[in-house]
Amino acid sequence: MLLTISLWLLVSILILWALLDPVSRVSRALYEIIIPIIMVKTVDLKNQFGEWAVVTGSTDGIGRAYAKELATRGINLVLISRNIDRLEKTREEIIEINSTIQVKIIAADFSKGRSVINEIEKQLKDIPVGILVNNVGKQYTYPMYVGEVPEDEMWDIINVNVGAATSMTRMVISGMQKRRMGAIVNVSSGSEMQPLPLMTIYAATKVYLKSFSDALRIEYKKFGITVQHLTPLFVNTKMNAFSSRLQVSSVFVPDATTYAKNAVATLGKIDTSAGYWAHGIQTFFTLIPPKWIRTRVGEMMNQTFRNDYLKQKNI
Numbered sequence: 001m002l003l004t005i006s007l008w009l010l011v012s013i014l015i016l017w018a019l020l021d022p023v024s025r026v027s028r029a030l031y032e033i034i035i036p037i038i039m040v041k042t043v044d045l046k047n048q049f050g051e052w053a054v055v056t057g058s059t060d061g062i063g064r065a066y067a068k069e070l071a072t073r074g075i076n077l078v079l080i081s082r083n084i085d086r087l088e089k090t091r092e093e094i095i096e097i098n099s100t101i102q103v104k105i106i107a108a109d110f111s112k113g114r115s116v117i118n119e120i121e122k123q124l125k126d127i128p129v130g131i132l133v134n135n136v137g138k139q140y141t142y143p144m145y146v147g148e149v150p151e152d153e154m155w156d157i158i159n160v161n162v163g164a165a166t167s168m169t170r171m172v173i174s175g176m177q178k179r180r181m182g183a184i185v186n187v188s189s190g191s192e193m194q195p196l197p198l199m200t201i202y203a204a205t206k207v208y209l210k211s212f213s214d215a216l217r218i219e220y221k222k223f224g225i226t227v228q229h230l231t232p233l234f235v236n237t238k239m240n241a242f243s244s245r246l247q248v249s250s251v252f253v254p255d256a257t258t259y260a261k262n263a264v265a266t267l268g269k270i271d272t273s274a275g276y277w278a279h280g281i282q283t284f285f286t287l288i289p290p291k292w293i294r295t296r297v298g299e300m301m302n303q304t305f306r307n308d309y310l311k312q313k314n315i
């Protein structure tokens, strides 16, 4: 009798323990959806973080939309991307939105690694950066097996996704610490939630970013610095050009402007977020099944995208 009871007790505790992890993950996701809804007051970004923002990868997609949203908040901008013509065009678009702000442009290719970082550092010497948006990111041309990834593409992914965010953060964080204010925003990806077969390297770099943000936040919290980690799911940008399925905007695949408006509104309110409410809901449901199922589903999705791509290219 006693044995049966203790056996059942043990089993119940084990089940409870096993359930606790998904419960905490899922309630965290729920919390992230709710906070921006209850905290309706707009944060004065300029007062709270500073007058200047640096946005990497800012001439297209999420980065450009994010920069424009900051412009409407009266923040001066430094735009960093590879192509000088696109940079100038983006600067004009932004000045049109708000002619009272200053916009500086820097042409740099983060896939070149350390050499461009020194050049950027020189150009940012006299600018008190209040917000750094680590947005630039490189994804696979299409889903591939690790052995198929061209060597150049592999290094580009690592240099851009890991190197740029890490070195840009290191560059600006001491200034923020001195001024005792600042925000570092990391644009990661839903692919950090589980390993992603056929996008192995990309997903792994995004996990690096998550760990980096989480640790950085604790290191610098005492200096008044906010570290926000954004995990968008699919956004309709040219990054997803390999699949026509992802080139149609919808509630769940928003355009970059919608995404950025929502994401900027969460800054200063919550440290980790999908950045956009419908993605928050998707994340919530995504986190319910165990990781091994999510990994399999991710693999199947990418297999589909791979087939889409190969069909488009007639390979």
Ligand SMILES: NC(=O)c1ccc[n+]([C@@H]2O[C@H](COP(=O)([O-])OP(=O)(O)OC[C@H]3O[C@@H](n4cnc5c(N)ncnc54)[C@H](OP(=O)(O)O)[C@@H]3O)[C@@H](O)[C@H]2O)c1
Pocket (backbone or CB within 6 Å): 056, 057, 058, 059, 060, 061, 062, 063, 064, 080, 081, 082, 083, 084, 086, 108, 109, 110, 111, 135, 136, 137, 138, 139, 160, 187, 188, 189, 190, 231, 232, 233, 234, 235, 236, 237, 238, 239, 240, 256
């Ligand atoms: N779109 C999505 O569905 C999605 C989902 C989850 C996460 N994300 C993440 O969101 C971020 C932005 O993605 P996106 O879709 O907005 O990208 P995007 O539309 O492809 O825009 C990329 C931007 O980065 C610049 N850029 C690209 N390579 C660069 C390099 N080597 N050095 C400097 N600048 C470079 C591009 O300008 P130039 O070509 O002029 O350099 C462009 O301004 C990425 O970190 C991505 O991982 C996107």
Ligand SMILES: *[C@@H]1O[C@H](CO)[C@@H](O)[C@H](O)[C@H]1NC(C)=O
Pocket (backbone or CB within 6 Å): 071, 072, 073, 074, 075, 097, 098, 099, 100, 101
């Ligand atoms: C432009 O920036 C100023 C602050 O420099 C701000 O007060 C104003 O609201 C912004 N204007 C627009 C149209 O976004």
Ligand SMILES: *[C@@H]1O[C@H](CO)[C@@H](O)[C@H](O)[C@H]1NC(C)=O
Pocket (backbone or CB within 6 Å): 132, 134, 161, 162, 165, 166, 167, 169, 184, 185, 186, 187, 206, 207, 208, 209, 210, 211, 212, 213, 214, 216, 227
């Ligand atoms: C953003 O996160 C990624 C990983 O979490 C990290 O590599 C990067 O340095 C972080 N950047 C900032 C500004 O926190």
Ligand SMILES: *[C@@H]1O[C@H](CO)[C@@H](O)[C@H](O)[C@H]1NC(C)=O
Pocket (backbone or CB within 6 Å): 140, 142, 143, 190, 191, 196, 199, 297, 298, 299, 301, 302, 305
């Ligand atoms: C593979 O699927 C995951 C979602 O499971 C997605 O985040 C990722 O972007 C996909 N990769 C490609 C290249 O579509």
